Amino acid sequence: MLDIKVRSHDAYTLEMKVGFIKGKEQHKSDFTINTWIFVPNTLDLNKSNYSKDQFYSDVKSKVRFITPVYALTAIVDEGAIPFNNLSAATQHLLKDETNQHVYEIEYQLKMFMAIFRSALRNAVTEFKQTKADNHATLIQSYVSASIAIRDKYRELKESLHQNEQVVRKEYFNYFSFADEYLSYTLLRYSFLLLDRLMLVTDERFQLLQQQVKELILSEQAYMKSKGYSFIKVNEQGLNQAVIYRYAMLNKYVESDLLLESNKKKDSDGVFVQQVYYSIAAGISMVFATVIAFSFQQKYGNFTMPLFVALVVGYMLKDRIKELTRFYFAGKLGGKYFDNKTEISVKGKKIGWIKEAVDFITDEKVPSEILSIRNRSVLLEVENRIHNEKILLYRKKVSLDRGEMMKDSTYFFKGVHDIFRFNLTRLLQRMDNPKVPVLSLDEHNDQVIGFYADKVYYINFISQIEYENHTEYKRYRIVCQRDGIQEIEELFT
Incomplete structure (x- = not known):
C-alpha cells in the first residue's frame, strides 16, 4: 500500500512524502505515480521558458527506509x-x-x-x-x-x-x-x-x-x-x-536510513530515442537523394537546375529531419523516462525509480483526471482563450524486499520517497501579494480603502497505481508571490 503526506517544507517548497509499504509476503512490487500539475495561464509557464533541466533543478528527492515503529x-x-x-x-x-x-x-x-x-x-x-x-x-x-x-x-x-x-x-x-x-x-x-x-x-x-x-x-x-x-x-x-x-x-x-542512489539518464529511453532520430535523419536523406538523382538524370551533371535542386533538397532535408524528430519525440514522450535512479544498500541494488516530466495539452489528460480537476465555469471560459498549463510528472518505483531485508537486524516495512518541489520560479511570476480595494464600512456610511490578498491556485492531482489498485489524490496549493499560504486536500 501507499501512504502519502503533503506539506510545505518552507515558504517556497512543497514536500510530498510517499511511503511505499510492502506486505511481509511480498518480495517484489512496482508502484506508479502520475502527477498532473495544473498551473494558471497567467504565470506564462511553458516548455520554451521552463525546461526539463530547470524542473529537475527545482526538485530534490531522497529515498529512505521507513523507521521501524516501536512504542x-x-x-x-x-x-x-x-x-x-x-x-x-x-x-x-x-x-x-x-x-x-x-x-x-x-x-x-x-x-x-x-x-x-x-x-x-x-x-x-x-x-x-x-x-x-x-x-x-x-x-x-x-x-x-x-x-x-x-x-x-x-x-x-x-x-x-x-x-x-x-x-x-x-x-x-x-x-x-x-x-x-x-x-x-x-x-x-x-x-x-x-x-x-x-x-x-x-x-x-x-x-x-x-x-x-x-x-x-x-x-x-x-x-x-x-x-x-x-x-x-x-x-x-x-x-x-x-x-x-x-x-x-x-x-x-x-x-x-537513507538509501544510496545513483541518478542517470534512462538508458532505455535514450537508446530508443537515438534509433528514432537516426530513422528521421535517414528519411530526410532519402528525400534529398531522390531529388538530386532525379534532377541529375534529367538535366545532367554541372547544370544550373541540378545546382538549384541540390540547394532546395538540402534546405528541405534539414526541415524534414527536424519535423520527423519532433514527431517521434511526441510519440515517445509518454512511453519512456528521463532519468533512472538505482537504489542500493551497502552496495547491493534493491530497486530503482524512473521519472519523467512533460508539458501536455488537455487532449492528453485522461477524462477522469479532468473530472477530478473540476474546473469552474469561469475557468472553462478562460480556457477557451488561454489554456491552463499542465505538467505531467511520472514516476515508477520497483523494490526488492528480499534484498532489503538481507543481513538486517530490523524489519523495514518499506521506504519513503521524499519529493520536494521548489516553486520559486512560479512564484516570481506572480503579481504583488496585496492589492488595494474599496468597500463600504460596516454602517454603509463611508468608503474605506484597504489591502486584500491576491492568491493563485496550483492544483496537483496524483494517480497512484499499485497491486492492481488505483487511487487518486488532489491537492490545491494556495500561493502568493511571497510563498505558499496553504495546502488543501480536496477529496476526490
Missing part, C-alpha cells in the same frame, strides 16, 4: 529489540575490534536514536488525538519510559567510559554524538507536550505539567554538566548554534 515502552524493556541490538553490537566490538564491528556499532546507535525520536513523535501525536480521560496515563507512560530509555543508554555509555582504552578510540565519539542527540530530541518533544498541556486549565493536569517540567529540567541539568548547549530565551547567537548542531546531528542519525 516508547518497547525500546529498552526486557526483550526489547532496539536496546538488545545495541548492547549486542557493543559486546561484539569489545571482544573483537574489527572494522565490521565498528561499522555495526555506529549503525545500531543511529537506528536506536532514530527509533527513539520516532517513538517520541508518535507519543506526542497520540496525546494530541486522545480524549482528556486518557491523558494522565499517556503522560505518566511518556515520562517513565523516557527516563528509562535515557538512563539505560547512559549506563551503557558510562560502562564504556570507565574503560580508558575505549575512551581514546574514535568510535567512542559515536556514543557521545548519540547522547547529545538524545538530549536535544527529548527536550524538543517534551516541550511540545508541555505546550499542549499548558492549554488545559483543569487543576488535575497541574501534576502532569509538573512531571513533564521536571523531566525537562533534569535533562537540561545533565546537558549543562556535559557541556551540551540548549535553547534559551534571548540568546540569539547560542540558539543559532544549537539549531545548527541539532540539524547536523539529525542528518548524522538519519544517514543510515
Whole structure:
C-alpha cells in the first residue's frame, strides 16, 4: 500500500512524502505515480521558458527506509529489540575490534536514536488525538519510559567510559554524538507536550505539567554538566548554534536510513530515442537523394537546375529531419523516462525509480483526471482563450524486499520517497501579494480603502497505481508571490 503526506517544507517548497509499504509476503512490487500539475495561464509557464533541466533543478528527492515503529515502552524493556541490538553490537566490538564491528556499532546507535525520536513523535501525536480521560496515563507512560530509555543508554555509555582504552578510540565519539542527540530530541518533544498541556486549565493536569517540567529540567541539568548547549530565551547567537548542531546531528542519525542512489539518464529511453532520430535523419536523406538523382538524370551533371535542386533538397532535408524528430519525440514522450535512479544498500541494488516530466495539452489528460480537476465555469471560459498549463510528472518505483531485508537486524516495512518541489520560479511570476480595494464600512456610511490578498491556485492531482489498485489524490496549493499560504486536500 501507499501512504502519502503533503506539506510545505518552507515558504517556497512543497514536500510530498510517499511511503511505499510492502506486505511481509511480498518480495517484489512496482508502484506508479502520475502527477498532473495544473498551473494558471497567467504565470506564462511553458516548455520554451521552463525546461526539463530547470524542473529537475527545482526538485530534490531522497529515498529512505521507513523507521521501524516501536512504542516508547518497547525500546529498552526486557526483550526489547532496539536496546538488545545495541548492547549486542557493543559486546561484539569489545571482544573483537574489527572494522565490521565498528561499522555495526555506529549503525545500531543511529537506528536506536532514530527509533527513539520516532517513538517520541508518535507519543506526542497520540496525546494530541486522545480524549482528556486518557491523558494522565499517556503522560505518566511518556515520562517513565523516557527516563528509562535515557538512563539505560547512559549506563551503557558510562560502562564504556570507565574503560580508558575505549575512551581514546574514535568510535567512542559515536556514543557521545548519540547522547547529545538524545538530549536535544527529548527536550524538543517534551516541550511540545508541555505546550499542549499548558492549554488545559483543569487543576488535575497541574501534576502532569509538573512531571513533564521536571523531566525537562533534569535533562537540561545533565546537558549543562556535559557541556551540551540548549535553547534559551534571548540568546540569539547560542540558539543559532544549537539549531545548527541539532540539524547536523539529525542528518548524522538519519544517514543510515537513507538509501544510496545513483541518478542517470534512462538508458532505455535514450537508446530508443537515438534509433528514432537516426530513422528521421535517414528519411530526410532519402528525400534529398531522390531529388538530386532525379534532377541529375534529367538535366545532367554541372547544370544550373541540378545546382538549384541540390540547394532546395538540402534546405528541405534539414526541415524534414527536424519535423520527423519532433514527431517521434511526441510519440515517445509518454512511453519512456528521463532519468533512472538505482537504489542500493551497502552496495547491493534493491530497486530503482524512473521519472519523467512533460508539458501536455488537455487532449492528453485522461477524462477522469479532468473530472477530478473540476474546473469552474469561469475557468472553462478562460480556457477557451488561454489554456491552463499542465505538467505531467511520472514516476515508477520497483523494490526488492528480499534484498532489503538481507543481513538486517530490523524489519523495514518499506521506504519513503521524499519529493520536494521548489516553486520559486512560479512564484516570481506572480503579481504583488496585496492589492488595494474599496468597500463600504460596516454602517454603509463611508468608503474605506484597504489591502486584500491576491492568491493563485496550483492544483496537483496524483494517480497512484499499485497491486492492481488505483487511487487518486488532489491537492490545491494556495500561493502568493511571497510563498505558499496553504495546502488543501480536496477529496476526490
